Amino acid sequence: MRVLVTGGAGFIGSAVCRHLIRNGAERVVNVDKLTYAGSLASLRAVESDPHYAFYRADIRDEQVLxxxxxxxxxxxxxxxxxxxxxxxxxxSPDPFMETNVLGTVRLLNAALAYWSGLGTEERGRFRFHHVSTDEVFGDLPFNRGIFSEETRYAPSSPYAASKAAADHFARAWYHTYGLPVVVSNCSNNYGPFHFPEKLIPLTIINAIEEKPLPLYGSGANVRDWLHVADHATALELVVSRGRPGESYNIGARAERNNLSVMECICDLLDVRLPRKGGDSYRDLITLVPDRPGHDRRYAIDPSKAERELGWRPKRSFEGGLSETVDWFLANRWWWEPIRRERYSGARIGGQHRSVA
Known part of the structure; x- marks a missing residue:
């Protein structure tokens, strides 16, 4: 397949690009605006591959797309x-509406115009895979329930609302125009090249630097943690085998509350990088006021993806987290420049193609 990946310089997108290249894709075309969370350094392993191309472009620009x-x-x-x-x-909700909603609509428009001009065989083969999140479903009680593909949408945050709107637009382009759309909703990802303001990488990096480890509320909020490499494998199966008009929930059945995740990271670092004086990194955990609308629990039922696509995650949470801690310890070259720039948007390395 010749695959266009939007947001391919981001955390999950770069993992998808690396995975597709490793798995012998004929062409992987990465389109990314390179906002604060995009780093071409995450693609160093594939940037010289003849099957890979990068275009710096905004998904709101239909004609360029x-x-x-x-x-x-x-x-x-x-x-x-x-x-x-x-x-x-x-x-600041506005950028989320601009990128996640308007950007998705513009991309759908461009995809529809492109697909409409293809021959019969190419039209039958084409897929538009919209990648979304379990946050569109809102939250669950701590002691019961799980998200399925039939769960009612009930987003709690501006981010979740913008992704829910994008999901609806993607499905509308399938039902109204016949564009072969497939949707996936994933649980929380973690792993190498994770942007340093997210919970797991922030905890690892702050601990390495002996800084406080901020934890919202009491740390009781629960997430289903999915290694990004396992997610990339699932996404390839969705785009290649998923049925148009269908959605697939991707999760690892690995629920953990935020406090236990942080404690696990601290325990791993106590062994790998002991603190002077023998104190535990757990002593750095610092409770901070909870954020507004903080969802209590997310839990994904991935049975449909397992049954129809034959997908299973390869990593346990403990094994994947151990690998992730080791990666951040061994790859300061990637995260230290981002940390120094304090997410200012400075780009790191790489070349891009013009569209003109």
Whole structure:
């Protein structure tokens, strides 16, 4: 397949690009605006591969996107470009509406124009894969319930609301125009190249630097943790085997509350990088006021993906978290420049193609 990946310089998007190249994709075309969360350094392993190309472009620019699709003869689109940090959406919702909602609609328009111009065989093969989140479903009680593909949407944050709207637009383009759309909703991801303001990488890096480890509320909030490499494998199966008009929930059945995640990281670092004086990194955990609208619990039922796509995560949470801690210890070259810039938007390395 010749796949266009939007947001391919982000955390999940870069994992998808690396995975597709490793698995022998004919062409992987990365389209990314390179906002604060995008780093071309995450693609260093594939940037020189002849099967990979990068275009710096905004998904709100329909004509540019259409040019790229036609130039690269795209077979499938994997749409991962999104503003994704809940705290940022609370502070400033507008960029989330612009990118996640308007950007998705513009991308759908470009995809529809491109798909409409394909031959019969190419039209039958084409897929538009919209990648979303379990946060569109709202939250669950601590002691019961699980999200399925039939769960009613009830987003709590501006971020979740913007992703829910994008999901609805993607499905509308399938029902109204016949664009072969498939949707996936995933649980919380973690792993290498994770942007340093998210819970797991922030905890690891703050601990390495002997700084406080901020924890919202009491740390009781529960998430289902999915390793990004396992997610990338699932996404390839969704775009290649998923049925148009269907959605697939992707989760690892690995629920953990935030406090236990932080304690596990601290325990791993106590062994790998002992503190002077023998104190535990757990002593750095610092409770901070909870954020507004903080969802209590997310839990995904991945049975449909397991049954129809034959997908299973390969990593346990404990094994994947151990690998992740080791990666951050061994790859300061990646996160230290981002940390120094304090998420200012400075880009690190790489080349991009013009569209003109």
């Amino acid at each position: 259409l040019q790229i699709m036609r130039r690269e003869r795209i077979d499938a689109i994997m749409h991962l470009a999104a503003e994704s940090h809940v705290d940022r959406s609370i502070e």
